[in-house]
Amino acid sequence: MIQKFSKIAILFSVLSMLLFQSCHKVEVFEDDPYGNFDALWTILDERYCFFEYKSLDWGQIRDKYRKKLTANMTSEELFDVCDAMLMELKDGHVNLSAAHNTSRYWEWLYGSPENYQERIVDEYYLDFDYRYTSGIKYKILPQNVGYMYYGSFSSTIGEGNLDQILAYLATSTGLIIDVRSNGGGSLSNVETLVSRFINEETRVGYISHKTGPGHQEFSELYPIKYTPSPRIRYQKPVVVLANRGTFSAANNFVSVMKALPNVVVMGDYTGGGSGLPFSSELPNGWSIRFSASPIYDADGRHTEFGVAPTEGFKMDMDLEQASEGIDTILERAISYIAGL
Amino acid sequence: MSRGKAILSILAGVVLLAPFTGWSRGPEPEPLRPAATAFTVEIGRQSALDTYLSPVRYGGLSLALGYERLRATSFAPGQWLTRHAVTGTFASMTNTSGNGSMLSGYLDYSFAMLRRWQVCKGLWLAGGGEASLTLGGLYNLRNSNNPGSAKAAVDLGVTAMASYHFRIKRLPVTLRYQGSLPVIGAFFSPEFGQSYYEMFYIGNRDGMVHLGAWHNRVDLRNYISVDLHLGTRALRLGYRQVMRTTHLYHIDTQVFTHAFVLGISGEIFRSVRPARRIVSVYH
Numbered sequence: 001m002i003q004k005f006s007k008i009a010i011l012f013s014v015l016s017m018l019l020f021q022s023c024h025k026v027e028v029f030e031d032d033p034y035g036n037f038d039a040l041w042t043i044l045d046e047r048y049c050f051f052e053y054k055s056l057d058w059g060q061i062r063d064k065y066r067k068k069l070t071a072n073m074t075s076e077e078l079f080d081v082c083d084a085m086l087m088e089l090k091d092g093h094v095n096l097s098a099a100h101n102t103s104r105y106w107e108w109l110y111g112s113p114e115n116y117q118e119r120i121v122d123e124y125y126l127d128f129d130y131r132y133t134s135g136i137k138y139k140i141l142p143q144n145v146g147y148m149y150y151g152s153f154s155s156t157i158g159e160g161n162l163d164q165i166l167a168y169l170a171t172s173t174g175l176i177i178d179v180r181s182n183g184g185g186s187l188s189n190v191e192t193l194v195s196r197f198i199n200e201e202t203r204v205g206y207i208s209h210k211t212g213p214g215h216q217e218f219s220e221l222y223p224i225k226y227t228p229s230p231r232i233r234y235q236k237p238v239v240v241l242a243n244r245g246t247f248s249a250a251n252n253f254v255s256v257m258k259a260l261p262n263v264v265v266m267g268d269y270t271g272g273g274s275g276l277p278f279s280s281e282l283p284n285g286w287s288i289r290f291s292a293s294p295i296y297d298a299d300g301r302h303t304e305f306g307v308a309p310t311e312g313f314k315m316d317m318d319l320e321q322a323s324e325g326i327d328t329i330l331e332r333a334i335s336y337i338a339g340l
Numbered sequence: 341m342s343r344g345k346a347i348l349s350i351l352a353g354v355v356l357l358a359p360f361t362g363w364s365r366g367p368e369p370e371p372l373r374p375a376a377t378a379f380t381v382e383i384g385r386q387s388a389l390d391t392y393l394s395p396v397r398y399g400g401l402s403l404a405l406g407y408e409r410l411r412a413t414s415f416a417p418g419q420w421l422t423r424h425a426v427t428g429t430f431a432s433m434t435n436t437s438g439n440g441s442m443l444s445g446y447l448d449y450s451f452a453m454l455r456r457w458q459v460c461k462g463l464w465l466a467g468g469g470e471a472s473l474t475l476g477g478l479y480n481l482r483n484s485n486n487p488g489s490a491k492a493a494v495d496l497g498v499t500a501m502a503s504y505h506f507r508i509k510r511l512p513v514t515l516r517y518q519g520s521l522p523v524i525g526a527f528f529s530p531e532f533g534q535s536y537y538e539m540f541y542i543g544n545r546d547g548m549v550h551l552g553a554w555h556n557r558v559d560l561r562n563y564i565s566v567d568l569h570l571g572t573r574a575l576r577l578g579y580r581q582v583m584r585t586t587h588l589y590h591i592d593t594q595v596f597t598h599a600f601v602l603g604i605s606g607e608i609f610r611s612v613r614p615a616r617r618i619v620s621v622y623h
Contacts, residue, residue, distance in 0.1 A: 026389060026592045031436070039395065046590070047533055099439075187537065207542055210533030212590055219531065222544040276535055279483035281394050285437025289484055292533050 031283035033069045033078045040082055040096070040288060041066075043280045046213035049294050050091065050275060053302055058215070061088050075284070076100060082286075089290075091304075092247055093277045097287040108244055108271050108306070113316045115243035115268045115329060116180035121149065124325040131168065134161040138169060143338045146172030147330075150193070153185030153249035157192045159231060166196060166232045174237040174337030176330070177257070184248025184273060194256050195229040197238060197263070202226050204256040206296040207276070221300055226256075237340055238263045239333040242309065247271035252295060255307045259298040264336065266313040267329045269306040371619045373412040374607035378565075378576055380406040384599025386431035388444055390489045391592045392530065393480040398442040400433030402597050404580075408605075410621040413453070417619040421466065423452040423499075429476075429582075429597065444595065446476030446491065446584075450520065452499045456621075466501040470520055474559075474584075478595070485535050489593070491584075493552060495525030495559070503621075512569040520561040527552040532589040550588060557586045567605050576603040 029039035041062050051058055065085040069078070079096070083103035086094050096103040122128055122137075125147070130139040135155025138148040146169035150157075169175055177193075194204065206221035240257045242250075242265055251270040258265045275291020282288065297303050308314065318328040386402035389395075406427040413420040431444045454468035477490040501518040526549055530539060538544050550556065565578030578601035586593045607620060 026391060026395070026594070029395070043395065049533070188541065207538050207544070209531060209535065209538060211531050213532070217532070219534070222538065222542065224542050276537065277484050278486045278533070278535070279480075281396055281435065281440060281482075283396060283436065285435060285439040287440070287482060292485070293535050293538065 029283050033071060033073050034066075036078060036282045036284050036286070037066060037069055037082060039282045040286075041085070043282075043288060044086075044089075044290055045215075047210060047278060047280070047292055048089065048094075048290050049208075049210055049218075049292055050089070050302075050304055051215040053294075053304065054090065056088065061085060079103070079286075091275070091291055092271065092273045093275055093289065093291045095287075095289045097289075109247075112244040112268065113319075114181075114245070115317045116178075116241075116245065117317075117322060117327065118181075120322060120325055120327045121178070121330065125327065125330060131165075133164065134158050136161075136165060138165050140169060140172050141334060143334050144171070144173050145334050145337045146175040147178065148175065149178040151182055153182060153187075153189045153253070155185065155189070157189050159192065159229075162192065162196060163232050166234050169234070170232075172236070174239065174340060175234055176239045176241060176333045176337065178241040178330070179246050179250045179253060180241050180243040180267060180329075181245035182247070182250035182253075183245065184250050184252075187249050187252060187276075190249055190253045190256065191226050192229075193253065194226055194260075196231070196233050197257070197260060198226060198228045199233065199235075200228060202228075202260070203298060204259065205252070205298055206300055207293060208296070209293040218294075221296060224295070236262075237337055239336055240265045241267045241329055241333060242270045242307070243268045244271045244306070248273040251303055251307060255297040255303045258307060258310060264310045264313055265307070266309055266315070266333050266336070268314065268316060269308055270303070272304050272306040274303040370414070371412075371417055373414070373417050373619050375409050375411040376605065376607050376621045377410075378406070378408045378567075378603050378605035380404075380408070380576060380578070380601050380603030382406060382427075382429075382580055382599040382601045384580075384597060386429075386433060386444060386595065386597045388431070388433060388442060388478055388596075389592065389594045390478050391590075392489045393442070393478060393483060393486060394435070394440070396435045396440070397594075398433035398435050398440070400431055400442075402429060402431040402599055404429040404597075404599060406580075406601070406603070412619040412621055419455055419457075421454050421456060421621050423450075423454065423470075423501075425450045425452075431597070441481045443479045443481070444476065446474060448476075449473045452520070454499065454501055456501075462505040464501075464503045464505075466503075468499055470497050470499040470522075471495070472497065472520070472522060472525075478593075485537060488536065490528060490536075491593075493522075493525055493527035493557070493559075495522035495552065497522035497524075514567040514569070514574070516563075516565050516567070518563045520559075522557075522559045523553070525552045525557075526550065527557055527586065529586065529588050529591065532591060552586075556588045559584050563601075565601060565605075573604055573606040576601065576605045578603075 029035040068081045130137045134157045136150050203223045205224045208218050211217045242254050254270050257263045274295050276293040277289045278292035382404035384402045387399040389397040409424045427448045429446045433442045450472035452470035454466040456466035472495045474493040479488045499520045503516040505514045560583040562581040567574040580599045582597040584595040
């Protein structure tokens with residue numbers, strides 16, 4: 001009897017050893033300049049979603065910047081090398097955060113006209129007298145044109161607040177939704193807002209995700225559908241104002257609204273940023289954010305580099321007139337609605 | 341009365357009175373099956389690696405509350421016993437550089453049925469099957485759209501137990517080991533780069549539940565306890581080791597917990613009928 005149990009015990013022990021061995025070995029990087037660089041490069045190599053779309057040779061980029069490492073370099077010097085490598089991605093959603101600095105790619109923004117000056121709108125169009133709720137400024141302009149400025153999709157839009165806004169603007173002949181310099185935020189706020197401008201279930205885009213570490217390993221496009229809100233919905237013409245500062249969730253909002261009937265997008269190209277960002281980290285504790293899951297427009301196209309205004313409505317703000325308190329983009333939107 | 345009639349009368353009396361005198365050869369009275377229960381507090385260390393969240397391993401303090409109930413079965417009580425176990429575990433961890441935090445929480449329930457054999461006086465070995473349910477997850481406090489990694493699994497597996505009941509001078513002591521190894525089941529996992537936004541907000545829930553076996557999921561639980569019987573209750577001291585690993589879609593999860601166990605255990609008698617036989621899971 002005891003022999004029988006001994007055999008069972010030995011079998012169980014061997015089995016346990018095998019199982020411990022079956023734990024998959026995870027690559028561990030050292031906390032030194034080379035280890036941290038390699039960890040950063042590998043995280044992006046496996047998880048970044050736009051290598052193919054941007055035709056980037058990530059291996060070549062690694063070789064280019066790894067040469068700049070030295071074993072004794074300071075943390076700030078390492079950060080600068082990593083920062084320079086990340087700029088090659090040309091992605092506003094890529095940020096490396098260390099205790100002393102955060103890397104960011106904003107060239108798309110700095111290389112373009114600003115096309116929005118908050119003070120002009122507040123002083124000359126809203127007369128510093130407007131309603132404000134859920135991060136939205138709103139007013140009916142003298143031409144009976146509704147105006148709402150939403151500066152960040154991080155500001156949660158309450159359904160009750162939105163009811164109040166749309167009820168107030170109901171008598172206007174059309175609505176201007178100004179999302180210029182809106183740097184994004186939560187995609188759930190995009191749906192909350194868009195659902196007030198659709199009357200049937202609408203496919204507003206697609207989402208995909210990486211299924212493996214290869215640069216081409218992606219899932220099939222999965223449709224994103226919005227359903228109309230059962231609450232107050234706006235039925236009149238809408239103009240969406242955008243500039244290069246319209247980024248991320250705001251970029252998504254513009255791409256969705258542009259596909260709707262009765263909506264015109266006016267101003268400049270949006271800033272893009274269509275990859276849903278994920279986070280990870282390096283052995284030294286630096287945090288890295290990167291585009292991980294691409295979101296496409298209703299036609300299945302990338303909007304990573306921005307959404308164009310509706311044809312015929314691309315324009316920049318006239319800075320000479322701006323100096324006199326005139327926002328020419330907003331002026332055109334008012335005229336467009338007033339002239340309908 | 342003739343001699344024959346007298347004998348018949350005595351036999352009839354014996355037959356009629358037998359049920360009331362215990363002379364019957366009818367079914368044996370059901371033995372008492374006290375439930376051996378234990379409430380435990382567990383404190384130790386957890387280390388967690390989940391590459392969906394971070395390639396860096398986190399570690400920190402783990403706290404758990406546990407409840408366990410063992411009882412001989414109503415059928416063949418001398419040979420079979422059942423075990424229910426519930427454990428709630430919470431851990432707060434940091435990364436090696438100390439600037440990132442991760443929380444973990446797990447709720448584990450298992451039901452096992454074991455066949456037991458007495459090897460020698462005081463020593464029992466048992467083995468059997470176990471069904472278990474795990475719910476929980478890891479939450480990284482500084483991640484953006486991948487802050488959490490939910491864990492859910494149902495499993496069927498094998499379990500083994502050995503207990504040795506002895507005395508140190510006048511103090512009864514029960515030394516027990518039990519190990520559990522899930523063999524097959526189902527568990528939840530996102531795909532490699534799939535966001536919870538896509539799964540639960542957009543609604544792309546295809547392929548979230550996977551068949552779990554040793555090629556993609558290995559869990560192992562070991563538990564050693566010593567019960568020092570102090571009257572009707574016992575002080576339990578022990579050590580619990582829990583290993584949870586998955587490897588699917590190039591996502592690796594490895595969560596290891598080592599904890600010191602402190603608790604109160606004892607056998608609960610629902611009724612006291614000293615005349616009955618007692619089938620204890622301890623001895």
